[in-house]
Amino acid sequence: MINRYTKGLIIALLACFGPLAAHAQYETKADSVAASDLYYEIGQEVLKATKVVTQARDQFEIAANLNPENIWANYMTGKTYLETVHKERASKYFKRVYELDPNFRYDLLYSIGRAYQYGLNFEEALHYFNLYKEKTLSDVNYRGKDKVQLAEVERRIQECQNGAEYIKNPKHYAIVNVSEKVNSPWLDYAPVVNADETVMIFTTRRQEDNLNENVDEDNFYFEDIFISEKGENGEWSSAKNLGVPVNDEFHNSNLALSADGQTLFVYRYDNGGDIFFSTKEPDGSWSYPEPLNKYINSSFAEKSVSMSPDGQLLFYSSNRPGGLGGIDIYVSTKDANGEWGRSKNLGPIINTKFDDESPFIHHDGKTLYFSTKGRKGMGGYDIFKSEYDSVAGEWTEPVNIGYPINTPDNDVFFVATKDGERGYYASVREDGQGYTDIYMVNFLEEEVAAKPVLAKKEEPKREEPKKEEPKKQEEKPVEAPKALQPVTLTIRVSDNATGRPLPANINLRKLSNNQVAGKESIEEGIYQFTIVNKEPTEMMLSIEKDGYMFKNFRLTLPASTEEAQHISRNVELDMLRVGLSSVLRNIYFDFDKATFQKNSFDELNKLERLLNENPDIVVEISGHTDNIGGAAYNKQLSQLRADAVVNYVVQKGISKARVIAKGYGEERPLASNDDEKEGRMLNRRVEFKVLSKGGTASADIK
Numbered sequence: 170m171i172n173r174y175t176k177g178l179i180i181a182l183l184a185c186f187g188p189l190a191a192h193a194q195y196e197t198k199a200d201s202v203a204a205s206d207l208y209y210e211i212g213q214e215v216l217k218a219t220k221v222v223t224q225a226r227d228q229f230e231i232a233a234n235l236n237p238e239n240i241w242a243n244y245m246t247g248k249t250y251l252e253t254v255h256k257e258r259a260s261k262y263f264k265r266v267y268e269l270d271p272n273f274r275y276d277l278l279y280s281i282g283r284a285y286q287y288g289l290n291f292e293e294a295l296h297y298f299n300l301y302k303e304k305t306l307s308d309v310n311y312r313g314k315d316k317v318q319l320a321e322v323e324r325r326i327q328e329c330q331n332g333a334e335y336i337k338n339p340k341h342y343a344i345v346n347v348s349e350k351v352n353s354p355w356l357d358y359a360p361v362v363n364a365d366e367t368v369m370i371f372t373t374r375r376q377e378d379n380l381n382e383n384v385d386e387d388n389f390y391f392e393d394i395f396i397s398e399k400g401e402n403g404e405w406s407s408a409k410n411l412g413v414p415v416n417d418e419f420h421n422s423n424l425a426l427s428a429d430g431q432t433l434f435v436y437r438y439d440n441g442g443d444i445f446f447s448t449k450e451p452d453g454s455w456s457y458p459e460p461l462n463k464y465i466n467s468s469f470a471e472k473s474v475s476m477s478p479d480g481q482l483l484f485y486s487s488n489r490p491g492g493l494g495g496i497d498i499y500v501s502t503k504d505a506n507g508e509w510g511r512s513k514n515l516g517p518i519i520n521t522k523f524d525d526e527s528p529f530i531h532h533d534g535k536t537l538y539f540s541t542k543g544r545k546g547m548g549g550y551d552i553f554k555s556e557y558d559s560v561a562g563e564w565t566e567p568v569n570i571g572y573p574i575n576t577p578d579n580d581v582f583f584v585a586t587k588d589g590e591r592g593y594y595a596s597v598r599e600d601g602q603g604y605t606d607i608y609m610v611n612f613l614e615e616e617v618a619a620k621p622v623l624a625k626k627e628e629p630k631r632e633e634p635k636k637e638e639p640k641k642q643e644e645k646p647v648e649a650p651k652a653l654q655p656v657t658l659t660i661r662v663s664d665n666a667t668g669r670p671l672p673a674n675i676n677l678r679k680l681s682n683n684q685v686a687g688k689e690s691i692e693e694g695i696y697q698f699t700i701v702n703k704e705p706t707e708m709m710l711s712i713e714k715d716g717y718m719f720k721n722f723r724l725t726l727p728a729s730t731e732e733a734q735h736i737s738r739n740v741e742l743d744m745l746r747v748g749l750s751s752v753l754r755n756i757y758f759d760f761d762k763a764t765f766q767k768n769s770f771d772e773l774n775k776l777e778r779l780l781n782e783n784p785d786i787v788v789e790i791s792g793h794t795d796n797i798g799g800a801a802y803n804k805q806l807s808q809l810r811a812d813a814v815v816n817y818v819v820q821k822g823i824s825k826a827r828v829i830a831k832g833y834g835e836e837r838p839l840a841s842n843d844d845e846k847e848g849r850m851l852n853r854r855v856e857f858k859v860l861s862k863g864g865t866a867s868a869d870i871k
Contacts, residue, residue: 205236212245221247221388227822233262234784240269244485247280250767254597254604256578257288258782260300261715275315278304279322286548286577288674291329292690298326325548331569332547332577337689340571341613343682346600347593349767350407352399353377354603354820356389359423359582359597363430364478364532367399369593370411370433371607372422378410381418392420395434414457415447428478428532428587442470444485448823464501464511468559472496473527473582477534483509484528485538493517498526498539502787518564518838519555537564540581545569548577552594572687574610599711600683600770657738658698658726659691662712665741670694673714673742678810680707680723710740711775715782717742718857719775721755745783750858752839756814763809765817773814776857777821780828787861789829790814796835808832814855829860 212228226249232242247262263281282297357376374389381391393416397408427433431449443466446457474485483501495518499512521543529538537556540550553567583594592610662673670693677686686698713719755772792807811830819825838852
């Protein structure tokens with residue numbers, strides 16, 4: 170455990186060196202090399218003294234960027250990124266290592282492939298995995314510890330092929346951050362809800378309201394179980410600590426909540442990891458957690474659990490011997506005495522030779538959601554579902570619930586609501602506030618093309634003699650309406666200065682619900698999206714490229730019609746350079762305040778990523794207002810808003826010396842303040858400007 174004093178010393182040490190690296194102007198290459206070596210050693214010391222991988226990673230990254238030829242600093246930066254969040258960033262540093270020495274490690278090509286896989290860049294990942302595969306096939310006698318076996322490489326190749334298929338055909342899910350009242354800048358995960366969806370219980374490692382003021386060895390606060398309740402207005406209340414006796418000063422995490430909300434299952438580290446349960450008392454408090462019986466808990470680890478809505482079945486995971494893989498899913502039935510009976514392995518239809526985890530039995534009593542590293546996944550754990558066929562007495566073949574819920578990282582602890590229209594899980598996403606946030610998933614109806622209406626056939630009538638009548642013009646059969654044809658959006662990304670095409674990270678999603686659109690790469694710098702919508706739809710297009718200013722902008726796609734529609738857009742990206750200025754238009758504040766609205770976090774996280782991936786730049790974040798109100802007040806408000814942006818990226822690990830906040834108030838309008846839509850709204854903004862690059866500030870910037 171790290172107490173506040175020890176943590177303060179570590180932070181003070183790092184604070185002394187971090188800003189120095191950002192502003193240092195080393196006169197010779199030898200000075201940069203020496204500074205790089207120093208930061209590398211600090212990173213190694215942090216790893217030896219603590220388990221704070223993120224802080225060690227920050228030091229390695231500074232070292233790698235001070236001296237890009239520091240091969241160990243680059244390797245350790247990539248390695249520690251793969252061990253933490255933003256795993257896709259590892260590719261940049263592993264590729265540097267490969268360029269410096271292709272033989273530095275035997276598995277280097279494999280590591281590059283893994284980083285690209287995490288970043289959803291399956292084309293590049295497959296390229297490097299296949300290079301590594303060729304290497305191992307041509308050198309079958311190598312037996313070093315840094316060799317990844319061919320079977321594992323083949324699995325990664327299959328995962329990338331699966332991922333490319335899933336991303337091209339995303340499921341119709343709307344994934345929405347549940348609330349800033351529930352989520353925090355820290356780790357929030359493992360949400361569970363009762364049947365009527367009025368209570369949410371989850372695990373968090375936040376500082377606020379934690380029962381332990383100290384942090385654990387990894388520099389995160391200890392796990393505590395929190396609760397939030399949904400009010401009559403349909404909004405979640407501010408989350409609060411569930412308190413003792415469920416929580417204590419050490420790690421406490423929730424696993425499941427019964428349908429009636431009266432029984433909470435929790436995980437404790439006793440006996441290798443056991444499942445406990447607590448019941449809700451009449452006064453609203455929770456009882457002291459008690460362990461489940463010997464037929465559930467063992468001397469091995471039991472890490473997840475779910476109880477059927479009738480309370481008669483208990484599904485859980487365990488790594489006990491006798492299973493089909495490392496972790497298997499089991500079920501126990503309650504006997505006539507109300508005790509849990511001997512457990513039964515769910516068998517090969519559900520379990521695989523890999524790990525199978527986090528079962529959730531739906532409120533219908535027959536649909537099982539679970540996570541597995543086996544089957545047709547994208548990497549890590551993927552979420553699957555299966556239904557129990559009571560007639561056949563077995564489970565149906567599990568189905569991957571698809572992208573964008575599933576990713577190449579671990580996707581676990583998914584729960585669905587009683588009506589089956591929503592689900593909850595934790596993820597690291599663009600609009601998140603912290604490391605992991607809790608999200609609600611809405612299962613949308615598929616946008617389908619209109620079905621043709623066939624002309625009605627009349628029954629043949631018996632012919633009867635009738636008088637001759639004038640011939641009528643034959644009626645034409647009713648024409649079936651044509652199916653709705655997709656709208657195809659083609660985006661061409663290029664360098665604004667040279668016009669050359671740029672391969673970029675690009676995605677398109679609906680603004681109303683964050684539903685993502687399927688993407689296909691046509692050729693370098695050209696991407697295509699195909700969308701079918703019954704109504705005009707406002708979308709958010711996001712484009713990022715290392716070394717360039719990112720762009721987020723809105724566009725409205727027309728409704729699909731009976732005729733195919735094709736739309737093309739050219740997007741020019743500006744390379745980061747001293748003096749470059751850009752408006753961050755998607756950072757929103759509450760009226761007359763410096764608090765972010767929830768739609769701001771997407772832009773803020775992209776800003777943090779840009780600063781992280783370009784560690785040699787120093788920038789100004791400037792706040793601007795319209796002319797409503799007094800000039801002095803507007804200047805103060807604009808400063809507070811600029812400070813809020815700076816504080817956000819600093820909290821994410823960016824050195825404060827690299828981001829300077831400046832409030833200009835109403836001094837620098839972009840348009841006339843006489844009009845709201847075309848004037849004042851444009852003037853209320855936050856801007857980004859590059860002040861220096863590579864430690865050299867521009868002389869004309871005041």
